Amino acid sequence: MQALKSLEPEETESPTEPQRQVRLAPKPSVTLPAMSLGRLVAREGEGWRVRIGAAEHVLPVDASVDPALLDEALASGARVVVDGSETPIIAGLLATQRALPIDRQGAVNARVRSFSVTAEEKALLRVPGAFLQIMPAEVELYADRVLTRAREMAKILATLIKLN
Numbered sequence: 529m530q531a532l533k534s535l536e537p538e539e540t541e542s543p544t545e546p547q548r549q550v551r552l553a554p555k556p557s558v559t560l561p562a563m564s565l566g567r568l569v570a571r572e573g574e575g576w577r578v579r580i581g582a583a584e585h586v587l588p589v590d591a592s593v594d595p596a597l598l599d600e601a602l603a604s605g606a607r608v609v610v611d612g613s614e615t616p617i618i619a620g621l622l623a624t625q626r627a628l629p630i631d632r633q634g635a636v637n638a639r640v641r642s643f644s645v646t647a648e649e650k651a652l653l654r655v656p657g658a659f660l661q662i663m664p665a666e667v668e669l670y671a672d673r674v675l676t677r678a679r680e681m682a683k684i685l686a687t688l689i690k691l692n
Contacts, residue, residue, distance in 0.1 A: 560585075560612030565622060568602040576618060578608060589618045597621050 566580040575588045576598060587610065589598065601608060601621050611619040628638050645651060651662040658671035676682060 560610060560616045562611070562613045564610045564612060565607045566610050567605060568598065568608060570602070571598075576608075578610060578618065580610060585616065587616050587618050590620070593618060593620055 560580065564580050566578040566585075569577040569579050569584060571577075572586050575586050578585050578587050589595075590611075598608075598618070598621075600606070606624055607622040608618050609620045609622055611617050628636050630636050647662070649663070653660045659668075661668040661670075
C-alpha cells in the first residue's frame with residue numbers, strides 16, 4: 529500500500545493552485561546495506577531465498593544475471609552479491625575460481641592437465657576452410673587436406689570404408 533502525502537499550499541507551484549496529493553514510493557520491506565554478500569538457500573517462485581548473516585530474505589534477480597550461474601552457486605555454495613541500495617536485488621555472483629582468459633585479440637591459451645567437453649547433440653570446431661563436427665554416431669571432418677600422422681602405427685578399424 530502506498531502512502532499519500534498532502535502538500536501544503538506554500539509547497540505547490542502557485543498560490544492559486546489547489547492543494548494536491550503526491551504518491552510516495554512504498555518503503556522497501558527489507559533494509560540491507562548498499563552492498564552485501566549472501567548464500568543461496570533455495571529457489572522460491574520468481575526469486576531466491578538468500579541467507580545474509582543470520583537472516584534469510586527472498587530476493588528477485590537482476591535480469592542481467594544468467595540463471596544457470598545461480599543454480600551453480602546453489603550447488604557449490606558460492607556467494608551472491610546483493611544490491612540493497614533501493615529494493616534489494618541479487619546483482620551477481622562473487623567469482624571464486626579462475627576462468628579461462630580471452631586476450632584482446634580473442635585468443636584463449638590455456639595449459640591444463642585434462643580437458644573434457646560433453647555435448648548432448650553436437651560439437652563443432654570450425655576455422656576458415658575446415659571443420660570437425662561430432663554428432664551422435666557420426667564424425668564429419670572437412671578440409672582441403674586431411675593429415676594423419678603416427679610415429680609407430682596407425683590403425684583403421686571399420687566395417688565399411690566409402691571414399692567419394
